[in-house]
Amino acid sequence: IVGPLESKPWPKTCQNCGAARHSVNCAASHFQIQVASTMSKANLFYAQSGGVTAVINASACGVIETARKHKDKIGKVYAGLNGIVGALHEELIDTNKESAKTIAALRSTPAGAFGSCRYKLKSYAENKREYERLIEVFKAHNIRYFLYNGGGDSQDTANKFAQLSVEKGYPINCIGVPKTVDNDLPITDNCPGFGSVAKYVAVSIREAGLDVASMCASSTKVFVMEVMGRHAGWIAGAAGLAAEQDGDAPHIILFPEIAFNREKFLKKVKSCVKKHGYCAIVVSEGVQNPDGSFLAEAGGKDAFGHAQLGGVAPFIAEMVKEELGYKYHWAVADYLQRAARHIASRTDVEQAYAVGAAAVEFALAGKTAVMPAIIRGKGKKYSWKIGEAKLADVANVEKMLPRSYISRDGFSITEEARQYFAPLVQGEDYPEYKNGLPQYARLKKVLEKKKLKAWRG
Ligand code: F6P
Numbered sequence: 001i002v003g004p005l006e007s008k009p010w011p012k013t014c015q016n017c018g019a020a021r022h023s024v025n026c027a028a029s030h031f032q033i034q035v036a037s038t039m040s041k042a043n044l045f046y047a048q049s050g051g052v053t054a055v056i057n058a059s060a061c062g063v064i065e066t067a068r069k070h071k072d073k074i075g076k077v078y079a080g081l082n083g084i085v086g087a088l089h090e091e092l093i094d095t096n097k098e099s100a101k102t103i104a105a106l107r108s109t110p111a112g113a114f115g116s117c118r119y120k121l122k123s124y125a126e127n128k129r130e131y132e133r134l135i136e137v138f139k140a141h142n143i144r145y146f147l148y149n150g151g152g153d154s155q156d157t158a159n160k161f162a163q164l165s166v167e168k169g170y171p172i173n174c175i176g177v178p179k180t181v182d183n184d185l186p187i188t189d190n191c192p193g194f195g196s197v198a199k200y201v202a203v204s205i206r207e208a209g210l211d212v213a214s215m216c217a218s219s220t221k222v223f224v225m226e227v228m229g230r231h232a233g234w235i236a237g238a239a240g241l242a243a244e245q246d247g248d249a250p251h252i253i254l255f256p257e258i259a260f261n262r263e264k265f266l267k268k269v270k271s272c273v274k275k276h277g278y279c280a281i282v283v284s285e286g287v288q289n290p291d292g293s294f295l296a297e298a299g300g301k302d303a304f305g306h307a308q309l310g311g312v313a314p315f316i317a318e319m320v321k322e323e324l325g326y327k328y329h330w331a332v333a334d335y336l337q338r339a340a341r342h343i344a345s346r347t348d349v350e351q352a353y354a355v356g357a358a359a360v361e362f363a364l365a366g367k368t369a370v371m372p373a374i375i376r377g378k379g380k381k382y383s384w385k386i387g388e389a390k391l392a393d394v395a396n397v398e399k400m401l402p403r404s405y406i407s408r409d410g411f412s413i414t415e416e417a418r419q420y421f422a423p424l425v426q427g428e429d430y431p432e433y434k435n436g437l438p439q440y441a442r443l444k445k446v447l448e449k450k451k452l453k454a455w456r457g
Helices: 024-038 056-069 084-088 100-106 128-140 152-167 194-215 234-242 262-276 312-324 334-339 346-364 415-425
Strands: 042-048 074-080 092-094 143-150 173-178 222-227 252-254 279-284 297-301 307-309 328-332 370-376 384-390
Touching (some): 042 056, 056 074, 056 346, 084 092, 084 128, 152 173, 194 222, 194 279, 194 346, 194 415, 222 234, 252 262, 262 312, 312 328, 346 384
Parallel strands (some): 173 370, 222 279, 252 279
Antiparallel strands (some): 074 092, 297 307, 370 384
């Protein structure tokens, strides 16, 4: 549209729409169309970012399988060894070296098969070298498509990079691929990874609840299960699906959205034990005191400045023991919940695959700075389709559990929440089992030959 790729310097404005070259909203898309249509074949770079999930590899599978269907436009699919850090160090895994069978097995393999990272790219003003290095690496390996599979922070990085690559005259089609067990990305109805954690925690509290019920007459009366989710109570809320009838576990859910009230909580535990003989509690790692401090922090902060959470379950259990004298057990679901591929939600697996596949199609259509989003149908029967969200609208926004999803007393979920959560945990998608254990993909992870000097960032 704006002239052959080789014509440098590129025009300052798009000849199609007249918008400034660095305006990603409009002009960049035209530039990208030009790039895609005038280039012989370009390579694609895919990176996993942030906390992994049971289905992030299903997205990788969607990306790679779809790219392989477009051999005329996409040469190699590179995956970053340990995410974007792999791009900085020019450690690019050549996924073309993996067999179709191995790539297919990614669909049912948990965690991040290529390695993920908690690494924040600073702003361009703060650290130009990192961005310039990325462009240098992408240029050296003819990479024109960048798919970043992560949460809010990663979408922010992809957005910044999309704009910068245009400004630097080497436009990259940057597409975000949503992922996070925390389910806190805006616009998309839910985030791949969440449905499977939701299923795991609901199943776990139902099963553990039955255990405590059997013991409570003479032994354990309280069970506390801690779940992830950071500042948002989506995972904790989903555990509430397990309680279908009065008396079912969980009896109490502690949400980050509701300030912890010690007296009210202890009163509720006591009345629950009196009524049912036991009390099963789900506590979100992000539960806060009225002053906004976390009830329990594991200590330390990650590269994004997020406090490392964890350890609130023993804290709560001990509080119950001290005040009410009940024998307790507690569990911190921790990585078990987000790695539990054996009990993944089929809906989640399908959606994770679909966003990966859609991201490739978006890139080939010349789009940039966008993310495939899951759009829920309006009908009574659950349906979903893939829509499109601008990265600028997704970046760095945390979507909290709505107040209308939490009961008036703040300890359980409402019918509205149940309707939201229920479809997301539907269906099973068991991995292949051998000798009684799930079989997961084992990748060769062959690195592309380096062309540049070592990165000393
Ligand atoms: O953001 C996803 C998440 O699983 C959070 O729920 C949790 O607090 C965090 O990651 C843990 O991060 P890490 O694995 O880096 O300690």
